Amino acid sequence: xxxxxxxxxxxxxxxxxxxxxxxxxxxxxxxxxxxxxxxxxxxxxxxxxxxxxxxxxxxxxxxxxxxxxxxxxxxxxxxxxxxxxxxxxxxxxxxxxxxxxxxxxxxxxxxxxxxxxxxxxxxxxxxxxxxxxxxxxxxxxxxxxxxxxxxxxxxxxxxxxxxxxxxxxxxxxxxxxxxxxxxxxxxxxxxxxxxxxxxxxxxxxxxxxxxxxxxxxxxxxxxxxxxxxxxxxxxxxxxxxxxxxxxxxxxxxxxxxxxxxxxxxxxxxxxxxxxxxxxxxxxxxxxxxxxxxxxxxxxxxxxxxxxxx
Amino acid sequence: xxxxxxxxxxxxxxxxxxxxxxxxxxxxxxxxxxxxxxxxxxxxxxxxxxxxxxxxxxxxxxxxxxxxxxxxxxxxxxxxxxxxxxxxxxxxxxxxxxxxxxxxxxxxxxxxxxxxxxxxxxxxxxxxxxxxxxxxxxxxxxxxxxxxxxxxxxxxxxxxxxxxxxxxxxxxxxxxxxxxxxxxxxxxxxxxxxxxxxxxxxxxxxxxxxxxxxxxxxxxxxxxxxxxxxxxxxxxxxxxxxxxxxxxxxxxxxxxxxxxxxxxxxxxxxxxxxxxxxxxxxxxxxxxxxxxxxxxxxxxxxxxxxxxxxxxxxxxxxxxxxxxxxxxxxxxxxxxxxxxxxxxxxxxxxxxxxxxxxxxxx
Numbered sequence: 001x002x003x004x005x006x007x008x009x010x011x012x013x014x015x016x017x018x019x020x021x022x023x024x025x026x027x028x029x030x031x032x033x034x035x036x037x038x039x040x041x042x043x044x045x046x047x048x049x050x051x052x053x054x055x056x057x058x059x060x061x062x063x064x065x066x067x068x069x070x071x072x073x074x075x076x077x078x079x080x081x082x083x084x085x086x087x088x089x090x091x092x093x094x095x096x097x098x099x100x101x102x103x104x105x106x107x108x109x110x111x112x113x114x115x116x117x118x119x120x121x122x123x124x125x126x127x128x129x130x131x132x133x134x135x136x137x138x139x140x141x142x143x144x145x146x147x148x149x150x151x152x153x154x155x156x157x158x159x160x161x162x163x164x165x166x167x168x169x170x171x172x173x174x175x176x177x178x179x180x181x182x183x184x185x186x187x188x189x190x191x192x193x194x195x196x197x198x199x200x201x202x203x204x205x206x207x208x209x210x211x212x213x214x215x216x217x218x219x220x221x222x223x224x225x226x227x228x229x230x231x232x233x234x235x236x237x238x239x240x241x242x243x244x245x246x247x248x249x250x251x252x253x254x255x256x257x258x259x260x261x262x263x264x265x266x267x268x269x270x271x272x273x274x275x276x277x278x279x280x281x282x283x284x285x286x287x288x289x290x291x292x293x294x295x296x297x298x299x300x301x302x303x304x305x306x307x308x309x
Numbered sequence: 310x311x312x313x314x315x316x317x318x319x320x321x322x323x324x325x326x327x328x329x330x331x332x333x334x335x336x337x338x339x340x341x342x343x344x345x346x347x348x349x350x351x352x353x354x355x356x357x358x359x360x361x362x363x364x365x366x367x368x369x370x371x372x373x374x375x376x377x378x379x380x381x382x383x384x385x386x387x388x389x390x391x392x393x394x395x396x397x398x399x400x401x402x403x404x405x406x407x408x409x410x411x412x413x414x415x416x417x418x419x420x421x422x423x424x425x426x427x428x429x430x431x432x433x434x435x436x437x438x439x440x441x442x443x444x445x446x447x448x449x450x451x452x453x454x455x456x457x458x459x460x461x462x463x464x465x466x467x468x469x470x471x472x473x474x475x476x477x478x479x480x481x482x483x484x485x486x487x488x489x490x491x492x493x494x495x496x497x498x499x500x501x502x503x504x505x506x507x508x509x510x511x512x513x514x515x516x517x518x519x520x521x522x523x524x525x526x527x528x529x530x531x532x533x534x535x536x537x538x539x540x541x542x543x544x545x546x547x548x549x550x551x552x553x554x555x556x557x558x559x560x561x562x563x564x565x566x567x568x569x570x571x572x573x574x575x576x577x578x579x580x581x582x583x584x585x586x587x588x589x590x591x592x593x594x595x596x597x598x599x600x601x602x603x604x605x606x607x608x609x610x611x612x613x614x615x616x617x618x619x620x621x622x623x624x625x626x627x628x629x630x631x632x633x634x635x636x637x638x639x640x641x642x643x644x645x646x647x648x649x650x651x652x653x654x655x656x657x658x659x660x661x662x663x664x665x666x667x668x669x670x671x
Contacts, residue, residue: 016510109352114354115557116558206510210514213533215509216349220505220510220511251511255517255518256522260499
């Protein structure tokens with residue numbers, strides 16, 4: 001394998017991993033506050049169509065990302081209102097949100113399907129971004145660097161800030177947090193909105209980063225991978241980074257192995273295709289062996305907050 | 310709070326049922342009600358778009374004889390399809406087109422329960438008294454594309470993004486490389502199966518994986534323009550529109566396109582049901598009948614290449630050329646079709662081997 005090919009593979013892996021990473025980081029914060037939002041896939045689709053329409057209308061990629069985040073927040077607040085204000089079941093509401101997002105994006109996308117847009121260009125100047133070697137570090141659009149920054153940002157927020165401590169307290173023991181005066185519902189609203197913004201941006205990655213068009217259901221299940229990754233990473237941002245890239249790597253290598261028609265086929269494509277599932281099994285086994293990892297799940301995850309009971 | 314889990318569930322179920330209700334036309338019993346079951350959305354610019362255009366064409370041609378066609382989108386190839394078929398049959402549709410290969414078993418099953426409803430299954434092979442099959446000879450179009458590829462490719466390597474290795478797809482790959490090797494005997498093609506009909510990001514990544522490894526022609530059998538867009542972006546030699554003209558997405562990279570024109574087939578079937586002359590059959594029109602059409606050639610295709618492609622097209626229309634005429638070797642070099650012998654339709658429809666020049670999936 002030449003170094004050129006390795007760099008080309010890395011570039012493709014980064015593209016495939018970024019939307020999963022961004023969506024999963026959002027869901028991680030939501031779950032840390034004790035809320036399980038299964039509507040990531042739906043929010044991503046709403047973000048994707050919003051980004052597409054804004055980009056198609058204005059041609060401005062940054063505005064498209066911003067509007068996708070806003071649309072994600074708006075969609076997540078439907079979930080927030082039902083589960084936090086009305087204490088509806090989070091699992092059912094999350095699933096309904098995915099159905100809603102899928103249908104809404106399809107409806108909003110009517111008439112936008114035969115319209116091409118342009119991909120978001122690299123953040124750095126062409127000297128660096130198109131350099132045969134350095135493009136591996138500098139050849140990406142702002143969304144990719146944003147995803148890395150958010151890994152550090154989420155880790156720092158949860159571990160090092162007072163607000164992060166409060167959010168974790170709300171997720172671990174809502175009644176205690178409530179009894180010392182924190183607004184459990186308020187904190188959770190904020191977390192859900194953050195998750196919505198991140199899912200919206202993750203959706204924007206599809207027309208902006210991967211394939212410059214709108215196609216119904218274009219996220220094709222990656223929102224579910226993001227939800228699974230949070231458990232896979234046992235609610236830790238840096239493991240989430242590793243997990244997202246592991247999934248991105250195996251998804252991409254399957255295709256490179258198949259397209260190589262020989263040289264790369266030392267590992268059969270079927271094995272690459274099976275790898276995410278094998279990796280999941282291995283990680284789950286490791287987690288169950290190390291008891292501390294499984295106890296990292298927020299204690300109040302998925303439980304409605306009903307202080308009057 | 311009065312919103313209980315039960316009421317949430319009800320709302321969820323109602324929401325889930327909405328898309329089905331929305332697309333149904335509850336018309337009076339007089340005009341023929343025709344249903345179409347699609348694997349994806351009519352907005353895919355490809356396969357499903359082609360079928361919905363065919364449905365529109367049928368309505369336009371037959372006018373008041375048929376009701377507004379019922380198109381059910383996004384029906385997976387699984388038990389859900391059985392439910393959709395049954396609902397269509399129960400709601401008075403007398404002619405139902407199931408337009409994806411994987412619906413086959415469910416069509417047969419539901420058809421047994423509704424003997425007075427006619428079913429037609431696209432790209433299928435199972436028939437019964439009230440189940441017909443129909444297809445288009447896409448391989449004829451792929452032979453035209455392969456001719457262009459054989460002339461244009463610099464590396465002599467093409468990639469082919471397929472969904473699943475079903476005969477329909479294998480046949481297309483074989484026709485493509487047979488035509489290309491008439492121009493360049495060293496030409497090879499690498500199929501990449503992505504196990505889905507609609508995942509644009511994966512199609513795009515498959516195209517990237519090909520171009521990064523020296524492939525300069527990317528053909529696809531999946532439904533959207535994602536792969537073509539990557540070819541355009543990377544400046545590789547080119548690709549082909551599938552199902553419809555996709556030049557809007559790849560003005561330079563689309564060398565030409567295969568356009569599906571199902572309309573006349575749908576008119577014929579609906580008319581036969583109205584006249585009471587419908588009979589189970591297997592129909593397989595192609596370039597000659599206009600069901601398969603070749604779109605305009607791209608700006609990078611030289612005139613002599615376009616002329617060579619047109620010659621292949623016209624040869625198939627007048628019957629002087631059949632791409633599956635021997636001698637044909639399989640990918641291991643063993644002769645499978647003797648010189649002068651042409652594969653029968655039945656052999657084509659069950660094709661499970663690759664011709665020489667295909668680098669088979671590991």
